[in-house]
Amino acid sequence: MKRSLTGIKPTGDIHLGNYIGAIKPALKLAANHESYYFVANGHGLTKPHQKEELHALTKGVVASWLALGLDPNQTTLYRQSDIPEVFELSWILATLSPKGLMNRAHAYKAMVDENEANSRELDAGINMGLFTYPILMAADILLVEPDVVPVGKDQMQHIEIARDLGLALRNQHKVTVKLPEPYIMEDVAVLPGLDGRKMSKSYGNTIPLFVEKNELKKRIYKIKTDSLPPSAPKDPATSTIYMLYKQFATTEEVKGLEGAFQEGIGWGDAKGELFRVANRELEEPRELYKEWLANPEKMERVLEDGADRVRQVSVPFLQTIKKELGLT
Ligand code: ADP
Numbered sequence: 001m002k003r004s005l006t007g008i009k010p011t012g013d014i015h016l017g018n019y020i021g022a023i024k025p026a027l028k029l030a031a032n033h034e035s036y037y038f039v040a041n042g043h044g045l046t047k048p049h050q051k052e053e054l055h056a057l058t059k060g061v062v063a064s065w066l067a068l069g070l071d072p073n074q075t076t077l078y079r080q081s082d083i084p085e086v087f088e089l090s091w092i093l094a095t096l097s098p099k100g101l102m103n104r105a106h107a108y109k110a111m112v113d114e115n116e117a118n119s120r121e122l123d124a125g126i127n128m129g130l131f132t133y134p135i136l137m138a139a140d141i142l143l144v145e146p147d148v149v150p151v152g153k154d155q156m157q158h159i160e161i162a163r164d165l166g167l168a169l170r171n172q173h174k175v176t177v178k179l180p181e182p183y184i185m186e187d188v189a190v191l192p193g194l195d196g197r198k199m200s201k202s203y204g205n206t207i208p209l210f211v212e213k214n215e216l217k218k219r220i221y222k223i224k225t226d227s228l229p230p231s232a233p234k235d236p237a238t239s240t241i242y243m244l245y246k247q248f249a250t251t252e253e254v255k256g257l258e259g260a261f262q263e264g265i266g267w268g269d270a271k272g273e274l275f276r277v278a279n280r281e282l283e284e285p286r287e288l289y290k291e292w293l294a295n296p297e298k299m300e301r302v303l304e305d306g307a308d309r310v311r312q313v314s315v316p317f318l319q320t321i322k323k324e325l326g327l328t
């Protein structure tokens, strides 16, 4: 069976972008792949944090996966920090990674650009964990040798870096390692947020997945729209409401909204319709999410069991790699 792997950082509440871009496709793959999904809490450390907050957010990510239908008997769900081999491999990969490759990585570049725009020192607030972020991610991936990595399009560059470092292992040290393919849903490559930019925890423009019904409605009504009057025809291709609607509605319903856009529909009515279909899909997981959160011991057992399963793969593979590099 082919393997699928993906990770989510515990740096904020799970939002619609995470769900549509990564979680939904990952759950689809889990039906016919040996799947490994994890909480990237080591990546979470690249941001300043409090331990209580990191704990709570980690639990939130785990509860989200479980509430959305991940079956822990079929899929291995784990916490990155429970797999020490990841961090060991990360060091090995760092020694194979040209520094220039990291200079070009977008998370780092974005911070540098922001510093420049605000006339700060270029590397202000940037730690080496953030700078080498893609190396740790490459270790996550290469160690488990997935065939596919379901992610949003913003992660494409990171997957390419993982492939580059995998090639370096192959070419410089004759380690046979699988090079993964990204699995990206092209029609939802980047889901826009309330302000029309990429929906992201970092921009504070998200619709969190498990907020209460009224809050969900409030967030949806905050989506930025233009000032066209209700009677004016509207273009679905440029509408955040339409893009989100497509993720939750049936084919019939989508056709219906397209028709309404052509004939003219008020933005308020379109938002109401979006709320209806989103809430329909999220109502049940929202309750399950609360149940999982109320059962931390049960989640802990899932994670421990997951770590045991990953280590059956990661321990022997890291050993092989170390042997090839002359470390053992
Ligand atoms: P954030 O950008 O909110 O910090 P993460 O970086 O933790 O989210 O992303 C976790 C997963 O969700 C990744 O696979 C990422 O590509 C995907 N993702 C995040 N935001 C979006 C979005 N707006 N559209 C599509 N996918 C997204």
Ligand code: TRP
Pocket: 005, 006, 007, 008, 009, 040, 043, 136, 137, 140, 141, 149, 151, 155, 158
């Ligand atoms: N960098 C990813 C993100 O920001 C999270 C992540 C860490 C990940 N390790 C990974 C995703 C391995 C896929 C595979 O969303």
